[in-house]
Amino acid sequence: MLPKKDIILIKHLVLNKSDEAHKILANLHPADIAEILNEIKNGNKKLFLHMMSSSKAAEVLEELDPADSLQILEEMSEEETIKILENMSVDEIIDLIQEMPTAQAERLLMKLPQEDYEELKELLKMAEDTAGGLMTTDYVYIFSDETVSQAIEDVRQFGQKAETIYYLYVVDNKKHLQGVLSLRELISAPRDKKIHEIMHKKVISVNVDQDQEDVAKIISRYSLLAVPVVDNENRLLGIVTVDDAMEVLEAENTEDIHKMAGITTEEDVILTSTIWGASKKRIFWLIVCLFGDMLSGKVIDGFSHVLESVVAVAFFIPVLMATGGNIGTQSLALAVRGIATEELNRKNIFQFIIGETLAGLQLGIICGALISVISYIWQKNAQLSLAVGLSMCISLMLAALIGVLIPLIFNMFNIDPAVASGPFITTVVDITTLIVYFTFAIYFIDIISPNMVGFARLGLEGVLA
Amino acid sequence: MLPKKDIILIKHLVLNKSDEAHKILANLHPADIAEILNEIKNGNKKLFLHMMSSSKAAEVLEELDPADSLQILEEMSEEETIKILENMSVDEIIDLIQEMPTAQAERLLMKLPQEDYEELKELLKMAEDTAGGLMTTDYVYIFSDETVSQAIEDVRQFGQKAETIYYLYVVDNKKHLQGVLSLRELISAPRDKKIHEIMHKKVISVNVDQDQEDVAKIISRYSLLAVPVVDNENRLLGIVTVDDAMEVLEAENTEDIHKMAGITTEEDVILTSTIWGASKKRIFWLIVCLFGDMLSGKVIDGFSHVLESVVAVAFFIPVLMATGGNIGTQSLALAVRGIATEELNRKNIFQFIIGETLAGLQLGIICGALISVISYIWQKNAQLSLAVGLSMCISLMLAALIGVLIPLIFNMFNIDPAVASGPFITTVVDITTLIVYFTFAIYFIDIISPNMVGFARLGLEGVLA
Structure with missing residues (x-):
């Protein structure tokens, strides 16, 4: 968010070791310095850190990706590294150490x-x-x-390095979590009251093993600045702060979008060092869907006599498949997001399913009418136009229904609904659409055989064979 | 997040106006009461609010959707409504009033x-x-x-209704923003110092007209608990707190996912009251893509002599189109998310494009080999298998490239890259894939005419006609 000319100027000053650089860096927010570092060649990054205090350098490294921080630290001497680590907050050191080879981590x-x-x-x-x-x-x-006055003294003494002092967690002498008090309440309380007389006994806390997405959602739901983490005996182990919760939410959103596009990944990095690293997280759904789409080919095979008789039937396969896929993906996005934000609940779920299906039918009528007209102008074949239009109408309604039902069913069985990715939905919709289309084609178009009902049966048997 | 049996019990107690209900409600977090209200019939919701103080009722309504809050307030008397409103925070009242008809809002x-x-x-x-x-x-x-001691007195006096007192914004007598001080710094400063001696003069602030997504990103980037809002003369007008920023980020993420699925919507509501309300936000991309996919039909038309000669060529249209579309959507998701989280920058963009293209090629080789084998087993036609396999390989590489290039180009021209939705990418990829496939089909498969090069030209001319 820094203007580009400022970045260039600061880069220039630092690389030339200008005296002014010290002053500018001291006044910049660590997040902004981190942004500049992202634009600098690796070998030059340490020049920046040398120009600031260890505590500032620690704050800057906390803003970078752990992998990038590690790269910079590797260029510095071990003493320098230790000095900086001593100034970093514990959770950030952990992130960093997890990136290191075990031997190096142990040495540090x-x-x-x-x-x-x-x-x-x-x-x-x-x-x-x-x-x-x-x-x-x-x-x-x-x-x-x-x-209260003893507690205020504690906060003064131990509050310096704390990530937040606005929530004060109250414990007994075995560190069992007893209550919570805001700094605001503490400083406005009579000095001689005991803490247990004024604390809130109901504390929202999370278990140390709880999933990080749940933790972030709890912080968001109750509008907290931090939440205490306890073990199974309710002993206080640490806190998670709201800024970390925001980062988790962003990372989980990235994961959801990736999953919906059929990318299976545990990491949230966009640039992987090897091509295979980029490929392997995508291959799973590609292969699954490849086999699924072979079934579409099988459907066409089953009805190939239709194509042999009227080749123009093939011209409308792409538009029918694509429009169905689009509607299915739209419904999927609405359902997945509705589940994630908890907007969909027991009370409104049927209303949602019915609403989506009717919307699919309505869009099907609009698109079906449109494609009928276009196909008639193009091919001048009224029977073909009728078949294409009706197929569009029915298959869009089915696509909308499939797009909402599959993630909802997944969710019912406690499978992450985002796993019912777009590719998967599209594949199911493709097969459905082709069956609908060829069935209508057989009923409406004069194909060699006059016995149309028999033909439809023949086609379906071909598919099932 | 309340256990279901608790919800049922509490519902029961309240609806029977049990004395116990008062006590239970007083101990529940407003967010939890809001969750219960979402499960209750409209006419009964006010029973809950009658059982608690106006200030608690205000907190509960703040947790609900503004439209739902409004519905409950409409069941209550005007005096009750005003009492509750007086206890709500200003930004929440605003959200509520914006839902009301103007006349009613003015009266209130x-x-x-x-x-x-x-x-x-x-x-x-x-x-x-x-x-x-x-x-x-x-x-x-x-x-x-x-x-400092005067300031502490101010905080005591005016801090009661404030949303946060942990950041204290320092102004001159014309309310120009001069600096900032944390409560932590204030209470540990010598009592007789002047505020301007100890305040931070560099304050991160946002302009009143700045987009809410930018505001949320600034709060997240600088790990703030709140950010001050100023007018063009740097006069302090208000603050935005981190909990509101989290809500904005969630809403914007929903919008991104919807846009990527080709849903154009300004609202973040999942249930619209009319079917047309649900349809109209989806119709735009459907129609655009419908015309786009007619071009795919035109491609098949241009090469229809191939189909007439070897109908089995048609069996592989779905799998090629679908796999290409899947890869394109995956690349799109990576690019859109990379841009949104600012992980993609000037430095790594080319590395990203090349990496994605090579990953596409690699996936193309894998899927191409697989589909060759499958198609050979199925159709026993070596030439067809070769054409299908090579087409898969090339079209997946192109699909990956299209999937990253289009959003990046949109972004270059300051168009929201999420607008380059999945449906749009899929349409472009479909057309590309079909041209690649039929071109290979003509070169490899013995079709009626021996002059294959001439045939390919014929096909492409057919498309362009």
């Missing part, structure tokens, strides 16, 4: 102060995509039997 | 205290999807020439 960890070492070792055991993997241990807790 | 506004009335009238003038439409005026500001 050993050089950190003993207590940091042990804390980090504990955190590294947590699964990356859970509350435990997301949380930070830089937070403030206060004891339920303290007085 | 008139009954509010004079100062609220004028403030609301001002806010109602702001466009809904800008910083001005999103901001609240319930915030705390302090003056730069105050002392």
Whole structure:
């Protein structure tokens, strides 16, 4: 979001080691410095970090992708690296260490102060995509039997490195989570009250093993600035803050969009280092659908006598398949998003299914009428036009229904509805559309045989064979 | 997120006006009560609100969709409504009033205290999807020439109704934004210092007319809890808080997914009251693509002598078109999401395009080999298998390239890349794939005429005619 000319100027000043650069960097927000670093050649990035304090450098690295941060740190000496790590927040160090080869990570960890070492070792055991993997241990807790003035003193003393001090989590002497108090409430409370007299006893907390998407949704749902993470005995382990929750939501949205396009990936990186890395996350649905679409070919095979008799029937296969696929994908997008945002619930689900099907029928009538007219102008064959138009109408209605039903059914069986990707829906719709089309074609078009009903049966038997 | 049995129990207690219901509702989070309300018949919803204080009722309504809140308020008396409105935050009242018919809104506004009335009238003038439409005026500001202890007193006094007091915005006596201070810094500063001595002079702020998506991205980028909104003279008008930013990000993500599926909509509602409401947002891309796919028909027409000679060529049209469309959609999803999250930048864009194209080629080789084998087993026609396999290979590479290039080009011209929806990409890919396929078919398959090169030219001329 920095203007491009500012970026160029700052780059220039730093690369020439100008004195002014120190001052400019000190005044820039870490997120902006990170943006400039993304535009700099790898070898030159460390020049930037050398021009600022370790604490500022730590903040800048926290804004970068862990993989990029690691690359910069590898160019620096080990002492420098340790100095910067000591200034980073715990959750960010974890992200970084997870990118390193184990031996290097262990070497670095050993050089950190003993207590940091042990804390980090504990955190590294947590699964990356859970509350435990997301949380930070830089937070403030206060004891339920303290007085307000003792608690304020605690906040003063331990609040410096904490990620947030606006929520104060109250624990007993075994660190069981007892309650919560906002800083606002603490400072306006009488100084001699005990914390347990004024705290909120109902605390929204998450379990350390809970999925990170759930954690983000809870923070969003209850409009929290942070949520405490506890173990199965309700002992306080850390907190997840709202800025991390926002990042998770963005990453999960990316994952949803990718899944809907039939890309199966656990990582949210867009540039993979090898071509096969880019291919392998796409191959699964491609192959599944390839076999599915062979069935479409089988349908055409089953009705090939129709094509042999009236080749113009083939001209409308693409438009029917494509329009059906489009409607199916639209309905899928509405259903997947409705499930994700919880707008679809037990109360309105039938209304949604019926509404979508009727919308599909309405769009089918419009598109069917249009394609009838166009095909008549083009081919001057009234029977063909009738078959094409009616097929469009019926297949669009079916496509809309398929597009909503499949993700809803997946969801019922607790399968992520985004897995019912666009490619999958399109394949199912393609097969349906072709069967509808050829059936109408046989009924309406004078094909060699006069016995039309028999012909339709023949076609369907051909498909099933 | 409440267990279903709790919801049923609470519903039961409230509908029977049990004494216990008061206590349970008082202890429930407003977001949870809102969830229960969503499951209740309209006429019964007001029973819930009657069982709680106006301030709690206000918090519950803030969690509901504005349209749903309005429906409940309409069942209540005007005095009750005004009491609740007085307890709601300004930005939520605005959302509500925008749903009302003008006459009703005016009648309600008139009954509010004079100062609220004028403030609301001002806010109602702001466009809904800008910083001005999103901001609240319930915030705390302090003056730069105050002392720390005066400022603390201000926070105590005015902080009660504020949405956040953790960022204190510093203004001069004409309300120009001068700086910012966190509550944390304020309470740990010496009591006799002047605010301007300790404040941060660099404040990240947004203009009142800035798009709401930009505002949300700034809050996320700089990990803020709130951002101040100023007019063109840098006068402080309000603040946007992080919870509203999260809601905007979710809504914008929904919009992106819908756009990618070719749904054009300004609203984020999933259930529209009329069928035409559901249809009209989808008709645009359907019709555009319908005409596009007629070109695919035209391609088949141009090469119809191939079909007439070897009808089996038609059996592979669906699988080639569908696989190409799938790859194109996958590349589109990667490109659109990469642009949205700013992962794609000037530095890596060419690497991305080349990588995607090579991945397309690699997937083409795999799928091409597979389909060759399958088609040979099925049709026992080596020439046909060769044509199908090579077409798959080339058209998948082209599809991947089209899928990334079109959104990138749109973005270059400042058109929202999500507009280059899946349906549009699929249509372009379909036409390309058919031309590739029939060209190969003519070269490899023994068709009636021995002069194959001439035939290919004939086919392409047919398409262009």
